[in-house]
Amino acid sequence: MSIPKLTFLTGIAWLFCAVAGAQTVQQQVDQKSKAVLSKVIEWRRYLHQHPELGNREFNTMDMVAKHLQSLGIEVKTGVAKTGVVGILKGGKPGPVVALRADMDGLPVYERVNLPFASKDSAEYLGQKVAVMHACGHDSHVAILMGTAEVLASMKKEIAGTVKFIFQPAEEGPPGTEEGGAPLMVKEGVMDNPTVDAVFGLHIASATESGTIKYKAGPFMASSDWFTIKVKGKQAHGSAPWNSIDPIVTATQIINGLQTIVSRQENIVKAPVVITVGKFHSGLRSNIIPEEALLEGTIRTLDSEMQKEVHERIKRMAENIAEANGAKVDVSIDTKTLVTFNDSALVNMMVPSLQRAAGAGNISTSQWTTGAEDFSYFGTKAPAFFFNLGGMKKGMDPEKAPGHHTPDFYIDDSQLDVGVKAFCNIVFDYPLAKANAGKTEPKKKGF
16 A cells, blocks of 8 residues: 655654654764864863963963853853853753863873873972873863863753863862862852752773763762871980880881771771871981871771771870870871762763763773762762773773873873763753652762
8 A cells, every 4th residue: 555645755754853853952962072072182182281280270270261251151260269160051941060170280290102291390389390180180171171162052952050160179289278179169169059960070091981980879988188296205226215216106006007997997888998108207227216207098988987987096096105105196187078979860860871972881880999079069969970981992901001190191082972971961960850850869968
């Protein structure tokens, strides 16, 4: 039986329009993300060649601000010293979604043989140091700049508001300065308008490019830095009985700290790391000094365990010092909280990441004892932080240069996956939130 020509063509036209209508936003995101990739790579390589340390990202701030302004995005600079915040109001009512990228480099000398390798230097704590984007923050900035360009071109289709947060000093501000995410939160970056959900990504040098890894719940560890000052009694090295030896005492404290991990904390619940990275004492081989200094870091993935470890460290150091007749002063400075991914939010947004990378290129990961001050944004709204692969395809992850090293390297050929992920999140979140009901995703406190 033949179908009337008009009816057939009308049906095909209807089907085409229906399919096109259902896919138009996704198609635009895919096409525009791919089109902006060359710019993203260019921006990333420029930033890589010209890195700046935390709270000193002045040129990066100007570059980002000019780009956002050129897109018609409302811009505020100087947030938390050198941060940039952009506001893009969509054409439809809806929630406020925040997207974050960190901007700072590290005092690391670059050994990678690249035409855009960093040759720059700067002053850090009174010393002249080489500066390198040894953690991939250059790629984060470039991805968010590309995301802003795509979303600005699709402004009418956006339901709600997008807040672009370009954050300085994620690696920590220099010396006693304030900075990073804590200062941004303190200055109200999550308010006016109030953020409903916040998202961030981090490039991963040992994860294959174009892939995404994530984990619901605790994802990255809290980071605390501790200082233990041991005061004893100085004496000649030939007569130790006249001394209260701070070196011996400090050594016993180091050994004691490890029993907190191996014998006191339930590491089946979550990992704990206590590392002493600095031990300084004495000037001569034949003098028992008066003081010793220990400095180190604590990593936990549970907020209650974090508090317990602080108490145990102080008690351990004080009791060992007392047993040796020494005195001790313990100070612990919290740098970051546990980076906690809201489980409900993760479940809502995983499909967005799957469409960005392809279902076969997204997987769950283990938690990590690395830390991120993105965690502070999560105290103000449900948060989701995930990793984007930056390792060259076919490379052995065990041989991939690590973050914060002179040989750190990423393949930037698929940074558009990060752009697509952020754009998909912006378009999908309002509908996902509505479908989840009137109850907001509950954030686990810590």
